[in-house]
Amino acid sequence: GENVxxxxxxxxxxxxxxxxxxxxxSDSASNYFPWYKQELGKRPQLIIDIRSNVGEKKDQRIAxxxxxxxxxxxxxxxxxxxxxxxxxxxxxxSSSGGSYIxxxxxxxSLIVHP
Amino acid sequence: DxxxxxxxxxLIKTRGQQVTLRCSPKSGHDTxxxxxxxxxxxxxxIFQYYEEExxxxxxxxxxxxxxxxxxxSSELNVNALLLGDSALYLCASSLVDRGSGEQYFGPGTxxxxx
Numbered sequence: 078g079e080n081v082x083x084x085x086x087x088x089x090x091x092x093x094x095x096x097x098x099x100x101x102x103s104d105s106a107s108n109y110f111p112w113y114k115q116e117l118g119k120r121p122q123l124i125i126d127i128r129s130n131v132g133e134k135k136d137q138r139i140a141x142x143x144x145x146x147x148x149x150x151x152x153x154x155x156x157x158x159x160x161x162x163x164x165x166x167x168x169x170x171s172s173s174g175g176s177y178i179x180x181x182x183x184x185x186s187l188i189v190h191p
Numbered sequence: 192d193x194x195x196x197x198x199x200x201x202l203i204k205t206r207g208q209q210v211t212l213r214c215s216p217k218s219g220h221d222t223x224x225x226x227x228x229x230x231x232x233x234x235x236x237i238f239q240y241y242e243e244e245x246x247x248x249x250x251x252x253x254x255x256x257x258x259x260x261x262x263x264s265s266e267l268n269v270n271a272l273l274l275g276d277s278a279l280y281l282c283a284s285s286l287v288d289r290g291s292g293e294q295y296f297g298p299g300t301x302x303x304x305x
Contacts, residue, residue, distance in 0.1 A: 078250075081233075083233075109292040111292065111293070111294075113296075119298070120195075120281070120296040120297060120298045120299060121234065121281070121296045122296070123293055123294070123295075126292070126293065166233050166234070168233075170292060172292070173246075173247065174246065174287070175287040176222055176239060176241065176246065176247075176285065176287050177285075177292035177294070178224065178236050178239060178247055178249075179236070179292075179294070180236070181233030181234050181235070182233055183231075183232055183233050184231070184232070184233050
């Protein structure tokens with residue numbers, strides 16, 4: 078089965094700095110890579126995703142890059158703000174009968190200091 | 192547009208007891224997946240239901256069972272509870288025909304086994 082490794086487990090930055098979270102996956106069949114943000118006591122929410130046919134995707138201050146050859150993908154947050162503080166999860170999945178079952182990383186706790 | 196809802200919010204049970212958790216999917220969604228999220232970990236896939244049948248199952252024992260009703264809502268049942276079953280149980284809904292991979296999570300049920 079799929080195995081997703083995520084680093085670092087904790088990331089502390091100053092407001093305005095950039096933050097980078099990296100993930101690797103093992104199953105070459107994986108073709109959908111979502112990122113979720115989970116604030117304390119709340120549900121995971123999808124913030125950005127990327128499919129295997131593109132190498133990079135941006136949405137305002139958030140970007141994700143994918144290297145299929147190396148089987149790794151990364152989340153980049155620029156101009157971090159205190160409200161970005163949360164746990165971020167990467168996931169990797171492939172389609173089976175039209176549905177995707179993501180395998181999640183263990184999460185990165187991002188702390189943005191004002 | 193109603194999002195994913197789960198009940199109850201919190202639950203305390205004793206070892207050996209049985210528990211039933213409930214989930215209503217996002218309006219228009221037909222697929223429900225259940226996840227177990229232990230403290231400090233990413234969500235782990237338990238199983239997925241579509242058209243009232245279990246489509247896929249993760250690495251969980253038979254003590255974990257489920258059901259999907261004609262209105263697409265779902266239940267997760269856990270028998271013979273163990274201390275290690277204490278976790279946040281998340282339900283996520285999606286739409287198979289859309290094939291986008293995006294899953295919408297509910298707020299979760301916090302289960303404590305004593």
